[in-house]
Amino acid sequence: MARRIIYLDNAATTPVYKEVVREIDYYSTKEYGNPSSPHYLGENALKAINDSRKKLAAEIGAKAHEIIFVSGGTEANNMALMGIAPIKTGKNKIFVSAIEHSSIYESAQYLKVLGYDVREIPVDKEGLIDLEKLEEAIDDKTLFISVMHANNEIGVIQNLRAIGVLCKKKGVLFHTDAVQSFGKERINIGEIGVDLLSASAHKISGPKGVGFIYAREGIEIKPLIIGGGQEAGRRGGTENVPGIMGFAKALEITRKINREKVRKLKDYLILRLKKIGGKINGSIEKRMYNNVNISFRDVDAEQLVLYLSQKGVMCSTRSACLSKQQKENRVLKALGLNEEEIKGSLRLVLNEFITRRDIDYVVKEIEKFLKKQQSNF
Numbered sequence: 155m156a157r158r159i160i161y162l163d164n165a166a167t168t169p170v171y172k173e174v175v176r177e178i179d180y181y182s183t184k185e186y187g188n189p190s191s192p193h194y195l196g197e198n199a200l201k202a203i204n205d206s207r208k209k210l211a212a213e214i215g216a217k218a219h220e221i222i223f224v225s226g227g228t229e230a231n232n233m234a235l236m237g238i239a240p241i242k243t244g245k246n247k248i249f250v251s252a253i254e255h256s257s258i259y260e261s262a263q264y265l266k267v268l269g270y271d272v273r274e275i276p277v278d279k280e281g282l283i284d285l286e287k288l289e290e291a292i293d294d295k296t297l298f299i300s301v302m303h304a305n306n307e308i309g310v311i312q313n314l315r316a317i318g319v320l321c322k323k324k325g326v327l328f329h330t331d332a333v334q335s336f337g338k339e340r341i342n343i344g345e346i347g348v349d350l351l352s353a354s355a356h357k358i359s360g361p362k363g364v365g366f367i368y369a370r371e372g373i374e375i376k377p378l379i380i381g382g383g384q385e386a387g388r389r390g391g392t393e394n395v396p397g398i399m400g401f402a403k404a405l406e407i408t409r410k411i412n413r414e415k416v417r418k419l420k421d422y423l424i425l426r427l428k429k430i431g432g433k434i435n436g437s438i439e440k441r442m443y444n445n446v447n448i449s450f451r452d453v454d455a456e457q458l459v460l461y462l463s464q465k466g467v468m469c470s471t472r473s474a475c476l477s478k479q480q481k482e483n484r485v486l487k488a489l490g491l492n493e494e495e496i497k498g499s500l501r502l503v504l505n506e507f508i509t510r511r512d513i514d515y516v517v518k519e520i521e522k523f524l525k526k527q528q529s530n531f
C-alpha cells in the first residue's frame with residue numbers, strides 16, 4: 155500500500171483543489187475559445203477571464219483593469235523591475251531587500267549590468283527591513299523600491315504600510331512580491347500604498363504557470379512579451395484561460411480555510427522542535443501562519459530532507475528554485491546566520507490538511523535522524 159504523504163513544502167507549491175481541476179477542465183474542453191476571437195466562444199472566454207480579473211482584483215482592493223495576467227510570480231517580478239526601469243524619469247537608483255526571491259534578485263543584477271545603480275536594503279536578525287536605514291538611503295535619484303510581503307524561506311512578513319508611507323513621502327515607486335501571501339494574508343493596496351504587486355496561482359492550490367502583476371492606474375510599464383496586444387498591450391500572447399479561471403476558483407476556496415487551526419499546529423510544531431534543540435530563524439511574531447524555518451546544530455539538513463522524504467515527509471531546506479543549485483543561502487546569510495546554522499536549517503510549511511498526528515510523526519523522525527547524525531559528528 156502506498157505510504158501517505160505528509161506534505162510540508164507548501165511554500166514551494168500546493169496541491170491543486172479538485173474544484174480548480176474541474177474549472178480548468180471546463181475551460182479547456184467546453185469553453186475553449188480564444189478571448190481575442192470574434193465569435194461567441196471567444197466572447198465567452200473573454201467574459202470569463204474578465205470575471206476572474208474582477209475577483210482577483212477585489213482581493214487586494216484593486217480595479218480590474220489594473221491586473222495584468224502573466225505566467226506566474228517570476229514573470230510578474232521580472233516585469234516589475236524590467237518593465238519600470240526603462241521608463242525615462244531621469245532616476246536610476248533601485249533598492250531591493252536582501253531577502254528577495256531570486257526572480258527579483260536576478261532581475262536587479264541584470265539591471266546592474268545595464269548600468270542602473272542597484273542597492274540592497276539590509277534586514278535585521280529577525281529578517282525585518284530596517285526602516286530608518288532605508289529612509290536615509292533614499293535620495294532624489296531613487297526610482298523604485300521592491301520589498302517582498304512574506305518571505306518564501308523564513309515566512310517573515312514585512313511592515314509594508316510603513317514602507318508605503320515612506321515611498322509616498324519620497325516620491326518613489328513601490329513594488330511588493332506578494333506571491334507567498336496573496337489569498338492568505340490580508341492585503342489592501344490602498345492601505346499599503348503599493349504601486350505594483352506580484353501574485354501566483356500555484357501557492358494557493360491553483361495551477362502552476364499563471365499569475366498576475368497589479369500595476370496602479372496611471373503607471374507606465376513596458377511589456378516584456380510583445381505581439382498580439384493582449385492585456386491592453388501590456389503582455390502579448392493568448393491568455394491562459396483555464397489557468398486564469400483556476401486561479402480565481404482557488405482564491406474563492408482558499409479564503410475559507412481555517413488558518414487559526416493551521417497557526418496552532420505550526421506553533422505546536424515549533425514548540426516540539428525547540429525541545430529537541432531547534433532554533434527558529436526569523437521573527438516569531440511577524441510570520442506566516444504556516445511557516446517553520448529552524449536550524450539544528452551539527453546536522454546536514456540536506457540529508458535530513460532526503461531521510462524525511464524516504465519516510466513520506468516532503469519538506470526542504472530552502473526555496474525550490476535554488477535547492478538544485480549550489481548557490482549560497484542569501485536569505486539566511488542576510489539574517490546573520492553562520493555556516494553551521496545555515497547548513498542545519500530546515501523549512502517546514504504546513505497546509506490545512508496536516509494533523510497533530512502528522513506533526514508528532516514528523517518530530518519523531520527528525521529526532522531519530524538527529525540522534526544518528528549528531529552522534530557521528
Ligand code: PLP
Nearest residue numbers: 226227228255306331333334354
Ligand atoms: N516570489 C516568491 C516569494 C516565491 O516564493 C516564488 C515561488 O517560489 C516566486 C516569486 C516565483 O513564482 P512562480 O513559481 O509562480 O514563478
